[in-house]
Amino acid sequence: MAGTTKEQGTEQRILRAARKVFIQKGMAGTRMREVADEAGINKALLHYYFRDKQRLFTGVFKAGASEQFSCIWGSFIHCDTLFSAIEAFVAAYLDRMLEDPLLPLFIVNELNRDARGLSEFIDRGRESRARFLRMVEEARQRGEIIDIQPRELLVNIMALCAHPFIARPMLAHIHGMNNEAFRRMIQERRKTIPEFIIRSIRS
Numbered sequence: 001m002a003g004t005t006k007e008q009g010t011e012q013r014i015l016r017a018a019r020k021v022f023i024q025k026g027m028a029g030t031r032m033r034e035v036a037d038e039a040g041i042n043k044a045l046l047h048y049y050f051r052d053k054q055r056l057f058t059g060v061f062k063a064g065a066s067e068q069f070s071c072i073w074g075s076f077i078h079c080d081t082l083f084s085a086i087e088a089f090v091a092a093y094l095d096r097m098l099e100d101p102l103l104p105l106f107i108v109n110e111l112n113r114d115a116r117g118l119s120e121f122i123d124r125g126r127e128s129r130a131r132f133l134r135m136v137e138e139a140r141q142r143g144e145i146i147d148i149q150p151r152e153l154l155v156n157i158m159a160l161c162a163h164p165f166i167a168r169p170m171l172a173h174i175h176g177m178n179n180e181a182f183r184r185m186i187q188e189r190r191k192t193i194p195e196f197i198i199r200s201i202r203s
Contacts, residue, residue, distance in 0.1 A: 011049050014039045018050075018060045022102055026169070027057055061103055068096050068103060073125030076132060082139040085132060086157065087194040093161040094186050094193075104165040129154070145201040153201065160193050 017039035021030050032053055036046040050056040075092035076085035097104060136150035164171065164186065171177045177185070 010041070010045070014041070014046060014049055014056075015060055018056050022057065022060060023100070027053075027102065027105070032056070061100065068100060069125060072096055073128035077128055082135045082145070083198050085135055086197055089132070089157065090161060090193045091190050093158075094190050097161070097165050098183065098186055101165055101168065104162045108166060143203055146203050148201055157193070157197055160197070164189070
């Protein structure tokens, strides 16, 4: 039992170290040696727990994906209006992604590779997504918003939230955007995305 506890402790230390290095340098820029050094272990021990960088990357982000996104989907569960739900969702999405900026790219890659592998993560938000779609449809029927399909609106909101994180390397290259500038931009988007969406759909 003690050995199992020790192994679990080592694995968690590796995951914490890997998360730190991945966030700092990204998937492509991270080296297994750097993770081992950050965790205070040798490279052989790191490979005992995680045979390659892809497995380590998956271990770091898949564990938190369900928890992170269940919080995001649950952000508007107590909202009374569609517009307040949009504001709550955008704020929760951007705040969570700032905590794990590589998570959107991980999700996209994993969904393209094996959607079934993330089925639990996807299904966790089913009830909240359904409630949001109903709110859109009801607002449309009351004439509060333009004639737009609920799922199309949700896709538009998610795209505006996720794109900067997925395109972050491009933003850094084209605009010379460092980490602090990126964070400032995301904080501004907490306000500008809901304003843009609400203005575009208000009837």
